[in-house]
Amino acid sequence: MIDRRLFTHFEWRILGVVLLLSSIGLLNLYSFTSNGEGTLSPLFLKQMLWLGIGLVVMWAVAFIEYRYYADFAYPIFFILLFLLILVFGFGVITSGARRWIRMGSFSFQPSELMKIALIIALAKFYQRPPDRKGYSLKELSLPFLFLLMPVILILKQPDLGTAIILILIFFSILLFVKIRFSSLLLLMGIGAALIPLGWSLLKEYQKKRILTFLNPELDPLGAGYHLIQSKVAIGSGGVLGKGFMKGTQCKLGFLPEPHTDFIFSALAEEWGLVGCSVVMGLYLILILWGLRVVIQSKDRFSAILSFGAVSMLFWHTFINMGMAMGMMPVVGIPLPLLSYGGSFLLSTMMGIGILFNVSMRRFLF
Amino acid sequence: MIELNSQRLEDFKERYPYFKIFAGVTFLLLFLHLWYLQVFKGSEFRRLSETNCIRIREQIADRGMILDRKGRILAHNRPSFEVFLVPEDSKRNPEVLGKVSTLLHLPLEEMEEKLRREKKRPAYRPIKIKSDIDWDQLCLLESNLIHLPGLQVDVIPRRFYPYGTLASHLIGYLGEIDENELKERRDQKYRIGAFIGKSGVESLWERDLKGVDGGRQVEVDALGREIRQLGRIESIPGHNVILTIDLDLQRVAEEAFEGKNGALVAMDPKTGKILAMVSKPSFDPSIFARGVSPAEWKELLEDPFSPLQNKAIQGQYPPGSVFKIVTAIAGLETGAIHPHTQFHCNGTFPYGNRSFRCWKEKGHGAISLHRALVESCDVYFYQVGLKVGVDGIAYYASKLELGKKTGISLSHEKTGTVPSTSWKKKRFGVPWYSGETLSLAVGQGYLNSTPLQLAQLISIIANGGKIYVPQLVERVENLYGELVRECPPVEIGKVDISEETLRIVREALRGVVHDPHGTGAGCALKGFQIAGKTGTAQVIRMPDDFKRGQLYRLPLKYRDHAWFVAFAPYEDPKIALSVLVEHGGFGAVAAVPIARKLIEAFFHLPPSTPEKGPKDLEEEEYD
Numbered sequence: 001m002i003d004r005r006l007f008t009h010f011e012w013r014i015l016g017v018v019l020l021l022s023s024i025g026l027l028n029l030y031s032f033t034s035n036g037e038g039t040l041s042p043l044f045l046k047q048m049l050w051l052g053i054g055l056v057v058m059w060a061v062a063f064i065e066y067r068y069y070a071d072f073a074y075p076i077f078f079i080l081l082f083l084l085i086l087v088f089g090f091g092v093i094t095s096g097a098r099r100w101i102r103m104g105s106f107s108f109q110p111s112e113l114m115k116i117a118l119i120i121a122l123a124k125f126y127q128r129p130p131d132r133k134g135y136s137l138k139e140l141s142l143p144f145l146f147l148l149m150p151v152i153l154i155l156k157q158p159d160l161g162t163a164i165i166l167i168l169i170f171f172s173i174l175l176f177v178k179i180r181f182s183s184l185l186l187l188m189g190i191g192a193a194l195i196p197l198g199w200s201l202l203k204e205y206q207k208k209r210i211l212t213f214l215n216p217e218l219d220p221l222g223a224g225y226h227l228i229q230s231k232v233a234i235g236s237g238g239v240l241g242k243g244f245m246k247g248t249q250c251k252l253g254f255l256p257e258p259h260t261d262f263i264f265s266a267l268a269e270e271w272g273l274v275g276c277s278v279v280m281g282l283y284l285i286l287i288l289w290g291l292r293v294v295i296q297s298k299d300r301f302s303a304i305l306s307f308g309a310v311s312m313l314f315w316h317t318f319i320n321m322g323m324a325m326g327m328m329p330v331v332g333i334p335l336p337l338l339s340y341g342g343s344f345l346l347s348t349m350m351g352i353g354i355l356f357n358v359s360m361r362r363f364l365f
Numbered sequence: 366m367i368e369l370n371s372q373r374l375e376d377f378k379e380r381y382p383y384f385k386i387f388a389g390v391t392f393l394l395l396f397l398h399l400w401y402l403q404v405f406k407g408s409e410f411r412r413l414s415e416t417n418c419i420r421i422r423e424q425i426a427d428r429g430m431i432l433d434r435k436g437r438i439l440a441h442n443r444p445s446f447e448v449f450l451v452p453e454d455s456k457r458n459p460e461v462l463g464k465v466s467t468l469l470h471l472p473l474e475e476m477e478e479k480l481r482r483e484k485k486r487p488a489y490r491p492i493k494i495k496s497d498i499d500w501d502q503l504c505l506l507e508s509n510l511i512h513l514p515g516l517q518v519d520v521i522p523r524r525f526y527p528y529g530t531l532a533s534h535l536i537g538y539l540g541e542i543d544e545n546e547l548k549e550r551r552d553q554k555y556r557i558g559a560f561i562g563k564s565g566v567e568s569l570w571e572r573d574l575k576g577v578d579g580g581r582q583v584e585v586d587a588l589g590r591e592i593r594q595l596g597r598i599e600s601i602p603g604h605n606v607i608l609t610i611d612l613d614l615q616r617v618a619e620e621a622f623e624g625k626n627g628a629l630v631a632m633d634p635k636t637g638k639i640l641a642m643v644s645k646p647s648f649d650p651s652i653f654a655r656g657v658s659p660a661e662w663k664e665l666l667e668d669p670f671s672p673l674q675n676k677a678i679q680g681q682y683p684p685g686s687v688f689k690i691v692t693a694i695a696g697l698e699t700g701a702i703h704p705h706t707q708f709h710c711n712g713t714f715p716y717g718n719r720s721f722r723c724w725k726e727k728g729h730g731a732i733s734l735h736r737a738l739v740e741s742c743d744v745y746f747y748q749v750g751l752k753v754g755v756d757g758i759a760y761y762a763s764k765l766e767l768g769k770k771t772g773i774s775l776s777h778e779k780t781g782t783v784p785s786t787s788w789k790k791k792r793f794g795v796p797w798y799s800g801e802t803l804s805l806a807v808g809q810g811y812l813n814s815t816p817l818q819l820a821q822l823i824s825i826i827a828n829g830g831k832i833y834v835p836q837l838v839e840r841v842e843n844l845y846g847e848l849v850r851e852c853p854p855v856e857i858g859k860v861d862i863s864e865e866t867l868r869i870v871r872e873a874l875r876g877v878v879h880d881p882h883g884t885g886a887g888c889a890l891k892g893f894q895i896a897g898k899t900g901t902a903q904v905i906r907m908p909d910d911f912k913r914g915q916l917y918r919l920p921l922k923y924r925d926h927a928w929f930v931a932f933a934p935y936e937d938p939k940i941a942l943s944v945l946v947e948h949g950g951f952g953a954v955a956a957v958p959i960a961r962k963l964i965e966a967f968f969h970l971p972p973s974t975p976e977k978g979p980k981d982l983e984e985e986e987y988d
Contacts, residue, residue, distance in 0.1 A: 067367070067369065070367050070369065071367060127369065127370050128370060129370060129372045129373040130373075175380075176377065176380065176384070177376075178376050178380075217596070219598070224582070224596060225421060225582055228582075228595070231402060231410065232410050232413045232414050233414065234399070234402050234403060234410070235402040235403055235406050235407055235409070235410025235411070235413075235414075236407070236410040236411040236413065236414035236415075237403055237407075238403055238404070238407040238408075238411060239403060239404060239407070268399070268402075268403065269414075272403060273399060273400060273403045273404060276399055276403075277396065277399075280392060280395060280396060280399075283392070284388070284389070284392050287388050288385065288388065288389075291381065291384055291385055291388065294377065294381070295377055295378050295381045297374075298371060299369040299370060299371045299374075300369070300370045300371065300372065300373070300374065301369050301370070302369070303374065303377050307377075314388060314391075318391050318392075318395065321395050321399075322395060322398075325395070325398050325399060325402060327394075327395075327398055
């Protein structure tokens with residue numbers, strides 16, 4: 001199954017980018033988890049272990065011929081859906097949310113893997129081309145169902161961040177595969193009509209919650225406080241940063257969850273504009289390379305599959321950085337390869353694995 | 366394997382440039398914003414970060430008041446001055462600790478220990494050093510505040526109960542939120558160290574009483590002094606909870622228990638609303654509001670009379686002769702007896718190889734139902750019990766809501782026990798002995814009930830069979846006196862017992878108080894019709910040769926519990942009550958006078974001496 005030609009088309013430079021980002025992530029995590037006594041924190045060790053597992057998984061995803069993904073697209077999707085229901089009933093509760101399934105001493109979040117499963121399922125569905133004008137709304141009812149089922153389950157957990165990512169991936173793919181212009185207008189019209197209607201149905205406190213979500217400064221004691229601290233952290237980094245292990249904002253506990261959602265603030269504080277530009281550049285390289293993989297692919301399935309993976313990486317990167325800088329609502333969306341978290345690292349590595357997979361096979365068949 | 370489709374790939378190529386440009390532009394925007402933060406505003410943010418000078422000053426919401434049915438305040442808040450230290454601001458000036466220590470007469474080690482314990486928490490969070498400082502200390506601190514960086518004095522509302530121990534079990538108390546409560550109430554924004562209702566109304570109506578905390582985001586200088594306010598959220602005071610109890614009646618009830626332990630429940634039989642609820646000994650909830658000391662806590666827990674327990678809903682005692690009401694109903698309803706059925710009582714009743722005694726050694730002679738209830742003849746009810754059988758009695762007991770929670774909105778209510786053959790099989794794995802039916806018929810043995818259950822029982826008899834859920838809260842109002850929630854009476858059904866049976870029993874209960882040999886004669890008031898039933902709950906089984914008159918020679922903890930249940934007025938009941946005096950001896954002696962005082966107070970009758978003097982009571986001993 002593994003063709004020698006695969007290796008000749010493997011993009012070693014991109015692998016270099018991935019490894020570089022992962023190393024920066026580990027370094028960053030080390031900086032603010034270290035207790036100054038020279039011992040490594042369990043958080044750091046766990047992330048190293050996950051990174052090892054992640055690289056193996058990436059490799060595996062890259063080498064399995066993507067035809068198999070097309071064959072098993074729907075079963076994979078429904079297995080993940082079943083796991084989400086299982087989480088709903090028997091999941092482990094951490095910080096008030098039910099997201100994890102425990103297997104031995106490791107626990108993982110099916111919602112993370114659902115992102116990949118949704119991409120595969122949508123690629124399978126859209127691989128049958130529409131007519132010249134594009135897909136009609138009626139044809140799109142099944143993909144909408146694919147979106148709705150996991151989103152509802154994930155919102156119930158509650159995990160707003162992952163649900164938003166699923167929705168963004170879905171609509172990115174929708175725009176990519178071409179939807180009928182009239183359908184697109186209708187969809188936008190329905191959306192525009194639903195917003196005021198839904199708004200009027202909400203209770204006062206729910207409205208307030210959404211407003212603070214959109215504008216954290218309305219809640220100076222909660223989200224607004226975190227946001228201003230995040231901005232202080234980023235801004236105080238300046239051009240050159242405070243230096244490795246020299247950050248203060250994150251270490252003093254001014255930021256909630258600095259190792260996941262606000263990881264970028266920690267990075268910006270210590271490495272400044274220079275360090276952040278390098279990291280942003282690496283992400284941009286990864287994303288632009290991903291887009292090239294998409295248009296070089298030989299069939300609809302692999303094109304949509306790789307496009308889904310690129311859009312996932314893009315939205316995570318963009319929203320996370322934007323949120324930390326106060327350009328966007330505060331929502332728990334982690335930064336690929338930098339944020340702590342095993343399941344998230346796995347789904348990111350699978351996404352990159354998909355890109356390698358499609359890229360290597362662009363001259364085959 | 367499916368055939369992969371390669372049609373219309375040119376669509377994708379067509380859109381590729383747009384996606385590429387979109388990605389490029391968003392990253393450019395990100396970069397520009399980053400540049401704005403780090404270069405353009407970099408020096409400002411660097412200054413903010415170097416002083417770490419943004420703080421949150423919390424403003425705790427005023428907790429709602431608890432009022433009696435006439436609007437008199439049972440719990441409110443008073444301002445308390447509390448001293449906090451922000452470690453982040455004080456660590457640069459280590460001499461602060463020493464100064465505070467001398468000003469407040471606090472041992473330095475104790476303060477250091479407190480700071481050490483909180484080391485894991487963010488350093489900008491204030492840590493409480495001392496609560497409730499007095500006026501002199503406050504003046505001293507305020508005038509020295511400029512030399513004490515990181516020190517902060519806040520005014521915090523503190524719970525205060527103007528009547529001290531009055532109705533403490535019902536009102537409940539506050540305590541610092543613990544980890545489990547924090548987890549359970551994650552959605553409600555409680556902070557570590559917040560006070561939360563731990564028992565009674567304070568706990569069950571927490572959501573209404575709490576209010577919403579507010580606070581301010583401020584910038585402070587290097588000494589921790591406030592420079593400017595960055596944001597503010599006003600706190601919203603909690604709602605007031607108006608109880609069904611009447612302060613005057615409650616006070617009379619508590620005073621009547623002077624020197625005694627036990628419980629009392631008085632309710633309106635037509636609504637189920639609680640008018641007074643006493644559990645003695647009681648405690649002062651104010652000590653919890655300021656944080657109970659380990660020594661005080663230990664004392665409360667180790668007190669043999671368990672002051673923290675609400676005996677009205679948690680104390681489980683055999684109902685004794687009060688239960689004869691149930692046995693009589695079971696007898697009449699099953700047809701085992703009719704009102705004129707006579708049995709003969711000669712003071713003992715031989716059954717099996719034992720002889721069961723009547724409390725009256727000489728016996729009651731030939732006796733029918735009315736007189737058997739009035740004079741509380743044990744032998745009569747032994748025979749009714751045998752005719753009806755254990756399961757028949759249990760059936761009617763649970764119909765009358767015994768053996769299950771009443772559903773009052775107080776936590777940790779106990780169910781009591783109504784034994785039956787299947788219950789005993791399940792619990793002990795052995796069959797029921799028919800001798801035990803005799804004990805059950807007169808309210809002893811495995812049978813257990815709470816004072817609240819017996820108040821509900823007499824209430825059901827009084828109101829003609831309607832079952833109400835006992836209620837403590839009349840309504841909830843907001844700060845401006847506007848109604849937030851009303852609590853109408855909750856009728857959960859009517860007992861399936863005939864009017865005639867209830868009438869016969871009620872008449873007999875009236876006789877208990879008003880007939881010549883009634884055991885409740887101590888409650889008789891001139892020109893006022895009252896119905897009731899006395900009871901004595903055995904704590905230990907008396908040896909066969911034990912003389913009743915020797916009871917007072919027993920150590921207190923072996924003495925019987927005294928019961929009295931009553932309702933008044935007889936024709937149109939407005940109050941139903943149950944009184945339990947722990948180790949009070951006979952119901953007639955210990956419990957009846959308390960009930961009398963309460964009824965007098967409720968109907969504003971002049972205090973009187975009972976028609977039958979205490980002298981008579983001593984001569985004849987009643988059960």
